Amino acid sequence: MTTENTTRDVITRAVRPSEDTEGILSKASECRGLDRNEIEALVSLKDGRDIERLFETAQEVRDRMFGNRISVYGFVYFSTHCRNSCAFCYYRQTNTGLPRYRKTREEVVSLSCDLEDAGVNLVDLTMGEDPVMYADGYAGLIDMISSVNEAVDVAIMASPGALPPEVFPRIREAGADWYACYQETHNRELFQRMRLDQDYDFRLSQKAWARSAGLLTEEGMLTGIGDTAKDRADSILEMGELGCQQIRAMTFVPQCGTPMQDRRPTDSLSERMAMAVMRLAYPDRLIPASLDVEGTDGLASRIDAGANIITSIVPPHLNLAGVAQHDLDIDNGHRSVQHIIEMLDGMGRKVSTNNEYKSMIEARRPKA
Ligand code: SAM
Ligand code: MD0
Numbered sequence: 001m002t003t004e005n006t007t008r009d010v011i012t013r014a015v016r017p018s019e020d021t022e023g024i025l026s027k028a029s030e031c032r033g034l035d036r037n038e039i040e041a042l043v044s045l046k047d048g049r050d051i052e053r054l055f056e057t058a059q060e061v062r063d064r065m066f067g068n069r070i071s072v073y074g075f076v077y078f079s080t081h082c083r084n085s086c087a088f089c090y091y092r093q094t095n096t097g098l099p100r101y102r103k104t105r106e107e108v109v110s111l112s113c114d115l116e117d118a119g120v121n122l123v124d125l126t127m128g129e130d131p132v133m134y135a136d137g138y139a140g141l142i143d144m145i146s147s148v149n150e151a152v153d154v155a156i157m158a159s160p161g162a163l164p165p166e167v168f169p170r171i172r173e174a175g176a177d178w179y180a181c182y183q184e185t186h187n188r189e190l191f192q193r194m195r196l197d198q199d200y201d202f203r204l205s206q207k208a209w210a211r212s213a214g215l216l217t218e219e220g221m222l223t224g225i226g227d228t229a230k231d232r233a234d235s236i237l238e239m240g241e242l243g244c245q246q247i248r249a250m251t252f253v254p255q256c257g258t259p260m261q262d263r264r265p266t267d268s269l270s271e272r273m274a275m276a277v278m279r280l281a282y283p284d285r286l287i288p289a290s291l292d293v294e295g296t297d298g299l300a301s302r303i304d305a306g307a308n309i310i311t312s313i314v315p316p317h318l319n320l321a322g323v324a325q326h327d328l329d330i331d332n333g334h335r336s337v338q339h340i341i342e343m344l345d346g347m348g349r350k351v352s353t354n355n356e357y358k359s360m361i362e363a364r365r366p367k368a
């Protein structure tokens with residue numbers, strides 16, 4: 001028998017009966033990690049009771065690692081201009097006729113201070129690959145990060161798109177703690193259909209370059225883009241093996257004016273199962289529940305999938321957009337820090353203090 005056959009046999013056997021699921025989950029609940037076949041078996045679960053057990057085990061492991069503390073990230077999408085044309089993204093360059101904005105440094109600093117005062121643990125400075133911010137050797141981007149860093153004491157994440165290697169030390173020196181850049185899929189062929197005209201290896205290398213500069217890194221995958229269970233298992237493994245301290249899944253939300261606008265929206269089950277499997281395979285990683293897919297209605301189910309971070313908190317009435325959900329729950333105040341703190345309270349959970357959050361990231365920060 002070839003190795004390939006053996007592997008396939010193991011996968012088929014592992015996926016089948018619930019006893020096997022229980023076996024995998026009890027190994028996972030002891031934080032002994034998961035191998036490739038076990039990861040694929042768990043993301044492939046179909047039986048409702050098995051899936052419930054998966055979520056319960058993910059919660060147990062999360063609570064053991066992080067107690068009842070959840071950290072909260074404010075989202076500042078400060079420029080919606082972009083030179084790229086990702087097939088899934090509303091802000092792709094060729095989607096003309098939508099209102100775009102670029103906030104000034106003063107606006108971004110003031111927004112970040114407001115988020116800090118409201119109680120976030122981190123400010124995520126996100127933009128499209130905006131040529132204006134990239135001009136003059138990325139001067140606008142670096143200036144934005146260092147201006148926010150001078151004004152706030154909370155952690156900073158930069159989500160500025162793919163950069164050349166030499167820019168990462170400057171991002172770190174400007175004061176960023178984190179660099180986020182999502183591959184979306186680790187299936188090269190699917191990547192090419194999603195991130196049109198972008199280089200797979202260049203994007204994957206971002207995380208290694210960032211880490212060498214002493215930045216914490218976040219990697220992510222999309223579900224509902226034509227991915228199979230095997231693709232999702234591959235992504236979970238690759239994201240873990242890359243050593244990214246924060247890893248995520250988000251369900252694709254179809255966007256008007258894009259080549260994927262007529263795709264049937266999928267529910268969030270695959271996303272939540274992927275999150276739960278990440279939690280079991282990599283117990284100490286930070287895993288976000290994004291409000292950018294189903295708004296606050298989707299919060300509890302993502303906490304129940306093992307998340308320990310809430311992202312895409314957006315203050316109301318400041319004309320800031322989400323990425324996948326441009327306006328859902330923003331101006332009604334549901335994505336405000338205060339409302340999220342109240343929701344967490346109702347779930348018997350507390351927002352991390354900034355000291356707690358800082359010691360959590362210090363323990364994980366790579367050496368430059
Ligand atoms: N422009 C930078 C980049 O692409 O890396 C940073 C921001 S980008 C807008 C952040 C992420 O939002 C993407 O990597 C993708 O995972 C997610 N996203 C964008 N459009 C989405 C959609 N329609 N549905 C779900 N997630 C989406
Ligand atoms: C989120 N809309 O967390 C944000 C975004 C970028 N670092 C994060 C995808 O859902």
Ligand code: SF4
Nearest residue numbers: 082084086089092128
């Ligand atoms: Fe631009 Fe990011 Fe949207 Fe791609 S996902 S089109 S890089 S903003």
